[in-house]
Amino acid sequence: MEKQWEEMTSDERQETLFQRWISAEGVKFASPEAEKLYKERTTRFKNALQLKTEPDRIPVFLIPSFGPAYYAGLTPHDLMYNYEKITPTWKKFYMDFQPDAHSGAFVPSPGKFLEIVDFKLYKWPAHGVSEDTTYQCIEGEYMRADEYDFFNHNVLYFFNNVWPSRVFGALEPLGMLPPLAGVTEMYGVSIPFIPYGTPPVQAALKTLMEAGEEALKWIGAVGAFGPEITAEGFPACQVGVTKAPFDVIGDTLRGTRGVMLDMYRQPDKLLEAMEILTPTFIKLGVDAAKQYGCPLIFMPLHKGADGFLSDEQFKKFYWPSFRNILLALIDEGVVPFIWAEGGYNSRLEIIQDLPKGKTAWLFDQTDMARAKETIGKVACIAGNMPMDMLTVGSTQGAIDYTKRLIDVCGKDGGYIMANGAFFDEVKWDNLRAIVDTIKKYGAYK
């Protein structure tokens, strides 16, 4: 009899998730060739990630921001306001460049939805930045310094009511709604409902319904991308997302400046908040892996990069709760695909404290030779194709750099070729040359 999930070891769980990914049950492939490519590609990733055997060659993974839009001669704005263009645009990009996996087509958010809710956290094309420009986050204190006690005792209420009332202009009245915990007796049962009768709250609730309808329209168009591109032989890779608790707080709750000051002024409360966030962000990753049928989960890292924290601060504030999330994901068979943006040179020794063959670390500007010698001993490493090579460098330069990466990182497997940072408009010949170079020189004998 097959082992139940609860009885499995983390190795067995990971293997089960990988086998589900590789077997692609229910997928109707466009051709036998597409099916063959799909199996080869998923197996290639699995072998690179597990560090048990060399894959047939180095996998190549291209992760765009609005790249496919520029490639098709469209602006980000075009796609954000014409949902039906997203799937064909994204599909053309993958069909033309033939990397070994896709990462969904969720980059173009629905523009009309953002307008309905009056999203304030980011500038987006024609709303703060030009139509042909990508999103940019507006740093702010969306959680005040004196709100830790409240946050730490009401985290769900904070995310359901307080947070939306601050980042969505049209949902501001939600901040007036009380928790319903008091409604456990006959007397006064109607009292917490009184705000729901007021015009501002009713307007906000109507906005929520409209926003929901718009989001449905969008997913109706974008949702086609996954099945269609998989049918062509491209596996979904790291479509789901979760984050390190320090980044959750530092990116968009307290902001960079806020979280840095909290380390000095209220360290215990900051640590407590990160502990409280941990189970939620474990569940996000585990659920996404199941939902998308891919064991790889995307984890973008920001505020732990070189220079952002001292070693002591990294060890005290960043690494413990982040590591707890990694270990919990690993236990569930999920493979965190971690994007260490910026430089991670000063962290390479610390992050080695992980079980072998369970994570992938994508580096942007880190010294890859040192990465291979440190974290590369216990994890698959990835990335490092620099942005300047893609945007202003020569095609020959991109080819030479790719060959260097093959030599330095590819030895004995455990490397995935990828761009170091999300890309928008680049020199397409350079991108093509990188993929071709990997296919030509990246094979293991």
Place this chain on the structure above:
Amino acid sequence: MAKDLVTALADLKEEEALKIVKDRLSAGEDSLKILEDARKGMEIVGNRFTSSDYFIPDLVYSGEILKEVTELVKPKLSKAVESKKLGKIVFGTVAGDIHDIGKDIVVFMLDVNGFEVHDLGIDVPVQKFVDKIKETGAPIVGLSGFLALAFDSMKETVEAIKAAGLRDKIKIMIGGGQMSDEIKNYTGADAYGKDAMAGVSLAKKWIGAS
């Protein structure tokens, strides 16, 4: 407890620093002397950042303490503080890019190293750089950017400075996110600074102070 403001600020002892300032003010001490000590403290912070003993959070925190000190002292200031500066620099994050963390650090380091920095902020239009260079006569310009879109904005800014006939009189440095020597060549700037310390060294070299 540290008795002097210089040490308290340099060691990031917020409460101590503020208490010392309050005590000295109520003892009727000249506010300019207090500010001079605060400046010395910040200089030590800058040195510790240069030697990698301090990191970005330490700079942010020291800046916060300095702000509080200045607020305490300000009402008692009889005249504006004048100190001799090494030279003028016009600085900003280029058009289309709204990132400021990196820029603020370089501005901070240039400031504690004695430069008069005219910080134009973020998403700075090309013409604003040109106007400020003309207004201040600054011999150095710093262009900051985090995103790849900044490559072109930097190039356009350098070209506009050239078109305004100012290129020969000034030195231009770039830095931030995805910048490199390759991008420096692309933009036509004079140098790429890998971090804030590199920015300070370049500025000192260019005005002949190093």
